Amino acid sequence: MAIHWQTLARNPDLPSAYLKAALNRKITGERLPELGLRCSLSADPRHLAAYRELCGFGEGGMLPATYPHVLAFALQMRLMTDKSFPFPLLGLVHLRNRIQVLRPLGGVAGVRVSVHTQNLQRHEKGVTFDLVTQVDDPLGSLWQEHSTFLCRHAKVEGLPESAPAPLPHPQQALVAVHRWYAAADTGRRYARVSGDYNPIHLSALSARLFGFPTAIAHGMWSLAQSVAALRERLPLSNYQLAVEFHKPVRLPSELILSATAAELGGQLALHGRDELLHMSGTWGPVVL
Known part of the structure; x- marks a missing residue:
């Protein structure tokens, strides 16, 4: 096209x-x-x-x-x-x-x-x-x-x-590297910075109009938080980070990021309560 x-x-x-x-x-x-x-x-x-x-x-x-x-x-x-x-x-x-x-x-x-x-x-x-x-x-x-x-x-x-191509099986175990709490107003705070005012992120009342019982966190906020936690493991350039979003993060919520050891490439997973998987992904060199 x-x-x-x-x-x-x-x-x-x-x-x-x-x-x-x-x-x-x-x-x-x-x-x-x-x-x-x-x-x-x-x-x-x-x-x-x-x-x-x-x-x-x-x-x-x-x-x-x-x-x-x-x-x-x-x-x-x-x-x-x-x-x-x-x-x-x-x-x-x-x-x-x-x-x-x-x-x-x-x-x-x-x-x-x-x-x-x-x-x-x-x-x-x-x-x-x-x-x-x-x-x-x-x-x-x-x-x-x-x-x-x-x-x-x-x-x-x-x-x-x-x-979509399935994620490769991890060669190493994923271990918890960061834990944080997503408060009830996380969606509103991220909206003010990102400009993304989708109603599903702003409040429980507006989220219910679209079938969600509570407000849910922006996927790109979850990804940004994860990248921040992994920044010492990621190179300055010539790499790619690919993630899949699974279950939405209902606010408020506690989140745990797990990852493989710092190498040229690795895997990550973001879980919530009761081991609920919210996001999984990989990073590695750019393949042209």
Whole structure:
């Protein structure tokens, strides 16, 4: 599929995107848009500091590996609320995420961020697609992300069925490396930093409108907390981190991150109460 790129003069407005999302609650097509969006963006020091504090990264000279996702969030929202996008944004389920840190992430000023969709596939509960986000500087690609989403009840004939590769069996035992408590207001606090005000994360009352008994934590918050806890084990660049989201984290909740020993590659798992698995994943060198 050829991508028709549109370059925006500034970061899109989030309130208008949320208004469109609230008004568009129907499936309107069977094809992903050929539209791709680009915009020059920079990391704001105060916003970055707030993100670091909330997600447990502390101070440092390098950007957290998960921060470009937040930097690109308004652009992602603009694409997925465009009239050419066929699926309602509210109700999409984030199944998997793969981040590639291709070169060291410094201050990130004046980079070009681009987003597009691809890989529409059939799923037993609907269809899945990938939202691809890339960050480039004048020297080339710095960072890339593939976020896989499920749109329930969507039906598109003639598509291949999605079959994610199973996680490799760990060569070493996973041991607990970090434990933290996700308070009831975690979703609201992360929303203020990320811009992601999906109602399922904000309160028990708003979450019940979408079938959840309590508010649930953002998947990308859980991933960011895990990356922060593993940052001494991860290289500065040329690595990828792939995770699958399982059961949602109901707020409030205590979480335990387990991982294999620090090597070139490894595995991680995030559990909650009664050994409930919330997220699992791997990290290792980028495979081109």
